[in-house]
Amino acid sequence: MGLFSKSKPKASETPKLMCMPGDAASYKCIFLASYRKIPVEIEWGEPSTLDDKMSESLNMSNLNRYPCIKDGDLTVCGGSAVLTYLNIKGRTPTIHPRKARVLATQQYWIQVLNTKCDQPENYDAVFTELDNALENQKYIVGEFSLADIHWAAAFKAFEQSGTMLDMSKYNNINSWLSRMKNEIPSFEAENEKVAA
Numbered sequence: 001m002g003l004f005s006k007s008k009p010k011a012s013e014t015p016k017l018m019c020m021p022g023d024a025a026s027y028k029c030i031f032l033a034s035y036r037k038i039p040v041e042i043e044w045g046e047p048s049t050l051d052d053k054m055s056e057s058l059n060m061s062n063l064n065r066y067p068c069i070k071d072g073d074l075t076v077c078g079g080s081a082v083l084t085y086l087n088i089k090g091r092t093p094t095i096h097p098r099k100a101r102v103l104a105t106q107q108y109w110i111q112v113l114n115t116k117c118d119q120p121e122n123y124d125a126v127f128t129e130l131d132n133a134l135e136n137q138k139y140i141v142g143e144f145s146l147a148d149i150h151w152a153a154a155f156k157a158f159e160q161s162g163t164m165l166d167m168s169k170y171n172n173i174n175s176w177l178s179r180m181k182n183e184i185p186s187f188e189a190e191n192e193k194v195a196a
Contacts, residue, residue: 015071017082018043022160025079026067027153032083034186035149036090040069083146095145102141109133109140109147113154127170134172138179152180152187 017033017040019026033040045066068077069085076085087094097103109130116126130151133140140147155177158165167174181187 013072015040015069016043017041018045018066018068018070020045020066022157023066024150024153024157027156028079028149029067029069029082029086030186031149031153031156031184032086032095032146033090035095035144035184036086036092038086038090083149087146095149097141097143097145102143102145105141106145106147110150113150117154123165127167127173131170131172134176139176144183148176148180149184152177152184155180156187 015038017029019030019042021044030040030042032038066077067079067082068075069082071085071089074085076082087096097106112126112129116122130140139145140151
């Protein structure tokens, strides 16, 4: 190290991921951290509790206070921001597809989830399309991507909320979901830590 070199300060603690039970965005962040082998401590809370904690460190309004990650002197809130941080930070390569066509398809399926799965009357049409997309392929866009993380988290949130979905006619989705439960290390876990 040179005379005027600065060493990068090391985070002394495991990053804390603040989540809300039943929140799909929280599950997305937990799933991505576990898939990318990023050790995080998970703190479960209610929106008002998390809001109070994050208000102390952030003087912004109209932002979701969960999920939120605190890593050393960095605090980032909101699903998109936390997912971006976790996707770049991990020890394994990011899971953004490198091909434009695959990346666009990933974004399409994330958009479908965010805009079309807000009402139960849309479920059949969306699930039929997703089931068709999964015909003869292991993952939603052909390779593991954020689309798989987003959809797996949505199904976990449905399950946690007690929402009764009749998935019996969606064989490809059922096969894919079984794979996700095996491939995403924290899918079934309710731990307070995601191990590296």
